[in-house]
């Protein structure tokens with residue numbers, strides 16, 4: 042049996058359950074590609090998601106143990122399975138792994154061929170691994186669910202976070218006028234990303250500063266989400282990736298919650314923005330794969346800018 046190093050969870054729980062250990066190397070099934078992982082990224086809340094531990098996005102799915110966490114990767118194609126066209130050994134790739142599949146915190150991972158896209162050559166492996174989940178979430182929130190059009194006004198909550206910093210850049214690149222909320226220490230940085238107005242969420246009430254938004258992207262939830270209805274223009278849209286909002290708000294505003302989906306076409310759109318110099322994924326920290334447990338724990342600390350990346354090989 043061929044082996045590899047991997048981070049695995051043998052019982053459902055938090056970072057304390059994760060072990061860095063020797064594990065069997067997966068083989069690509071039909072329609073799959075075996076990727077030699079270079080870098081993998083981790084996300085706040087990931088170890089609480091049902092899909093990380095079971096075969097379902099919702100509660101009640103069957104446990105699949107042991108699991109490998111981390112849903113986004115960059116790396117090199119090591120082998121292609123049967124019925125796979127378009128990929129060959131040595132291709133540089135990046136992508137988002139379906140949430141109910143084993144992840145990328147390992148030397149190798151076998152993933153459906155359709156979730157991968159060519160790694161943008163402008164990005165190194167760490168940057169490329171920082172893009173898929175945050176970038177796809179931001180793209181799908183703004184474009185697919187928010188219907189963002191040039192000239193519209195957008196508010197992005199958590200503009201310095203993983204999703205938020207992609208959303209600010211993408212919205213600006215699509216010709217929107219962008220406002221954001223962020224910590225005081227991040228306001229200048231979020232302006233540099235493309236926000237014309239940044240509200241310090243701890244010291245100011247954004248609903249007293251902003252109005253007439255066509256779209257609000259909520260990455261925070263709770264009270265921030267509830268207060269967001271007040272800044273929407275009639276018929277505007279509140280898209281949340283944090284928790285489901287009401288389906289309808291004042292003035293015919295619409296509330297939407299969604300879970301990001303792997304999508305090759307959307308990854309290609311992100312790559313085009315990267316190549317055009319309009320989108321740069323943000324790497325907050327790079328840590329060795331063997332320290333993944335501590336890296337998950339550290340996600341609870343505030344004021345990270347962007348993603349935490351596991352350096353695999």
Ligand SMILES: NC(=O)c1ccc[n+]([C@@H]2O[C@H](COP(=O)([O-])OP(=O)(O)OC[C@H]3O[C@@H](n4cnc5c(N)ncnc54)[C@H](OP(=O)(O)O)[C@@H]3O)[C@@H](O)[C@H]2O)c1
Pocket residue numbers: 084085086087174175178198199200201202203204205222223224227242260261265281282283299300301342343344345347
């Ligand atoms: N539904 C989906 O498909 C989907 C996809 C991706 C992520 N998510 C979820 O979306 C959330 C955000 O993910 P992420 O990776 O962007 O997290 P993150 O990197 O931790 O970013 C969150 C940002 O929100 C800021 N923030 C905290 N409290 C705030 C407040 N009251 N008002 C405004 N900003 C505030 C934080 O700033 P400070 O650190 O300075 O306080 C931070 O910059 C997580 O819950 C994640 O699980 C969902």
